[in-house]
Amino acid sequence: MKLKSRVPQSGFLLALRFLALVLWSVPGARTLDNGLAMTPTMGWLHWERFMCNTDCQEEPDSCISEKLFMQMAELMESDGWKDVGYEYLCIDDCWMAPKRDSKGRLQADPKRFPSGIRGLADYVHSKGLKLGIYADVGNKTCAGFPGSFGHYDIDAKTFADWGVDLLKFDGCYCDSVEHLEKGYKHMSLALNRTGRSIVYSCEWPLYMWPFRKPNYTEIRQYCNHWRNFEDVYDSWQSVKSILAWTSSNQKRIVDVAGPGGWNDPDMLVIGNFGLSWDQQVTQMALWAIMAAPLLMSNDLRHISPQAKALLQNKDVIAINQDPLGKQGYRLRKEDNIEVWERPLSDLAWAVAMVNLQEIGGPRFHTISIASLGQGLACIPDCVITQLLPEKRELGFYQWTSDLKTKINPTGTVLLQLAAT
Numbered sequence: 001m002k003l004k005s006r007v008p009q010s011g012f013l014l015a016l017r018f019l020a021l022v023l024w025s026v027p028g029a030r031t032l033d034n035g036l037a038m039t040p041t042m043g044w045l046h047w048e049r050f051m052c053n054t055d056c057q058e059e060p061d062s063c064i065s066e067k068l069f070m071q072m073a074e075l076m077e078s079d080g081w082k083d084v085g086y087e088y089l090c091i092d093d094c095w096m097a098p099k100r101d102s103k104g105r106l107q108a109d110p111k112r113f114p115s116g117i118r119g120l121a122d123y124v125h126s127k128g129l130k131l132g133i134y135a136d137v138g139n140k141t142c143a144g145f146p147g148s149f150g151h152y153d154i155d156a157k158t159f160a161d162w163g164v165d166l167l168k169f170d171g172c173y174c175d176s177v178e179h180l181e182k183g184y185k186h187m188s189l190a191l192n193r194t195g196r197s198i199v200y201s202c203e204w205p206l207y208m209w210p211f212r213k214p215n216y217t218e219i220r221q222y223c224n225h226w227r228n229f230e231d232v233y234d235s236w237q238s239v240k241s242i243l244a245w246t247s248s249n250q251k252r253i254v255d256v257a258g259p260g261g262w263n264d265p266d267m268l269v270i271g272n273f274g275l276s277w278d279q280q281v282t283q284m285a286l287w288a289i290m291a292a293p294l295l296m297s298n299d300l301r302h303i304s305p306q307a308k309a310l311l312q313n314k315d316v317i318a319i320n321q322d323p324l325g326k327q328g329y330r331l332r333k334e335d336n337i338e339v340w341e342r343p344l345s346d347l348a349w350a351v352a353m354v355n356l357q358e359i360g361g362p363r364f365h366t367i368s369i370a371s372l373g374q375g376l377a378c379i380p381d382c383v384i385t386q387l388l389p390e391k392r393e394l395g396f397y398q399w400t401s402d403l404k405t406k407i408n409p410t411g412t413v414l415l416q417l418a419a420t
């Protein structure tokens, strides 16, 4: 039901609003003290789309080489990506030469990275972007290149000397949980000691889960973001499984996220092959609700205008980057429709409704506004804007109103509720 006129605010309602403000402003757990990732990291990461292709003879345009990163850097600058916030251009596995140099330092494959990482970093910086790199806490990277075990200090120093701005630190080939934990902590401190600002992206909890429950309060003190669950694939099955894992573990992981430290549900695969339009909308909307790092893995040289517009949607990015820094959560699931919500600054809320039914057509779903935001989302009224699948001003709603939406199968309707 749409509201035509506004209701005057009573003292009681104002008090409730004040209470909400206080509750949502309570600071989260202690964070890694490097001043970075105050909002979720945004950028591009090669893995999902380009994987470990080292064959530059046969596939010069898609092998892991400085050329690929230089092309992406150019496009990030020229095609509006940087302007909307995608800043970190990140190398994943398979950049290294098979052996360390004579001084024990990691080195890039000389054929594929003839300018070295230093040269690539200079180029990326000249475009106003930042460079991310990848290494592994164990004896080898997941793809079998040299690991950092026993070399944490020298590797941190090498990355800093090269001008690297982010490290993704993987957890393959580690021989014990103790080494895993010690290694992640050691690298965090080593990066800090370099004096260079380097975002530290961990996979520590993902590799801990098979052995014991991760201590997220501790992980937050060492990492700027951390992967919890399996690698994302270019498929709906994969995106769906990440959402299911996140909602079933939300009691454990949501409260720990905040400025400086974020849960990382892995890359955005929007603009590739496996997701339908509605599924791409769902990934973008839910990554915003989850306050997830927005690291695209796609080919910016070949991307549809529709996928580009979705990834560059400023309203949705603003939700992801909201300065309050509270991660959203699944509020309920009824009859294959999930309702997620996220508190935002200025007493606003984001609400996403996902239709998980994979048979039939679009479904209507009615929510009572009073059920949102623990009853505080729209007191006494609010202005609702639908942001996805397309932008529509829905107007004023009252706390007592209902809102009827239509959601495509595997699609999402993303709303923003703004206090009046």
Ligand code: GLA
Pocket: 047, 092, 093, 141, 142, 143, 170, 203, 231
């Ligand atoms: C692991 C990580 C992925 C990617 C690959 C690289 O599987 O989880 O994100 O970095 O290793 O080998």
